[in-house]
């Protein structure tokens with residue numbers, strides 16, 4: 129027997145679960161498929177090693193979906209200050225006060241209560257699953273992968289690995305960077321692997337919950353601090369945090385081979401002195417980082433959203449924020465198609481989605497590289513003036529602040545001259 133839906137969403141990660149909920153709120157019938165079971169949450173348990181900085185825009189979207197109150201009931205840490213600075217040593221390092229090499233944003237001076245929240249991915253995902261479950265328009269199929277996809281005249285048939293068959297007018301691939309749906313639809317990607325990896329550490333430190341997230345740029349890569357919640361009565365005076373150390377894979381492999389106490393000592397020594405005293409290492413993991421962009425966002429009756437369409441350097445924590453923007457745009461396009469009584473897979477409508485989202489996602493990918501280069505002093509000014517043109521070079525003294533504002537989701541727009549600069553960094557043109 130084949131179950132029929134308007135839309136099948138494959139991948140119930142943060143982006144897929146948000147899309148399924150939003151589409152069901154619009155009145156669509158949605159099949160939501162994930163190979164993994166529901167994410168767990170235990171209040172006493174140590175935090176998920178995967179955390180994300182959710183922007184205020186993402187917060188508003190999660191509020192509309194009915195997931196935000198549940199997220200804050202579980203765990204979410206607001207940050208009110210955000211700082212980035214250059215720790216690259218050069219001959220004048222000791223003479224230049226940090227205020228000249230640092231950019232700091234403060235919610236108060238920007239007239240807002242906070243800049244964003246650090247939330248464990250499993251918390252966001254669980255709240256979205258609960259919002260989806262509360263909507264009768266969503267039917268879950270979990271614990272099974274899609275093994276085949278067949279496009280017919282008016283719909284697509286998906287076959288799961290337990291032989292369940294589902295038919296839908298449109299399939300949304302929200303199954304992450306290694307998307308199987310993207311492969312089954314024959315959509316290729318342009319991919320660039322960075323020389324660095326990201327090592328993430330879940331730690332406790334001595335001290336109160338912080339309201340700042342910061343990142344110091346070193347020649348080998350940035351080192352970042354993301355604040356989390358209090359460690360509770362079992363560990364009085366201690367607080368959880370997530371640390372990220374970007375470096376060459378060999379260097380990270382050596383660090384990961386250390387005992388917990390030696391690794392904590394190495395972190396304490398290598399991180400900026402702003403890092404509080406670390407008391408405990410709970411988990412460590414490293415992630416390869418790549419810039420990857422799908423060559424098309426749709427093909428036939430399949431459309432991509434979130435990491436299946438694009439993965440970016442996690443440097444400024446924008447990956448899922450972009451995915452949520454894809455989700456909102458795709459929802460609006462499909463709502464309009466339904467209002468006009470049109471086929472949900474109408475290529476003109478899906479092209480409208482791609483026209484809106486591709487340039488925005490590409491701009492953020494390029495900005496991550498510009499951001500990295502500006503803070504690690506990797507662009508020699510003379511070379512810049514010669515190759516990037518005078519306009520871009522003149523913009524440089526103001527660039528750090530403006531690029532950081534955009535990269536971290538404080539500004540919506542990157543000034544035109546900086547967009548030009550980003551697009552002229554070698555090796556970025558093919559995305």
Ligand SMILES: Cc1cc2nc3c(=O)[nH]c(=O)nc-3n(C[C@H](O)[C@H](O)[C@H](O)COP(=O)(O)OP(=O)(O)OC[C@H]3O[C@@H](n4cnc5c(N)ncnc54)[C@H](O)[C@@H]3O)c2cc1C
Nearest residue numbers: 139141142143163180181303304434435445446447448449
């Ligand atoms: C170190 C690091 C730090 C990051 N920090 C941030 C941050 O601070 N802020 C931010 O915005 N982003 C951050 N990101 C990026 C963010 O994690 C991703 O952009 C986000 O997880 C993408 O969500 P998604 O739902 O598109 O895909 P995923 O989270 O990858 O979810 C995909 C889902 O699809 C399911 N699935 C996969 N294959 C199949 C299949 N064949 N069949 C059925 N189901 C399948 C999976 O089980 C999963 O549930 C970071 C990434 C890294 C690596």
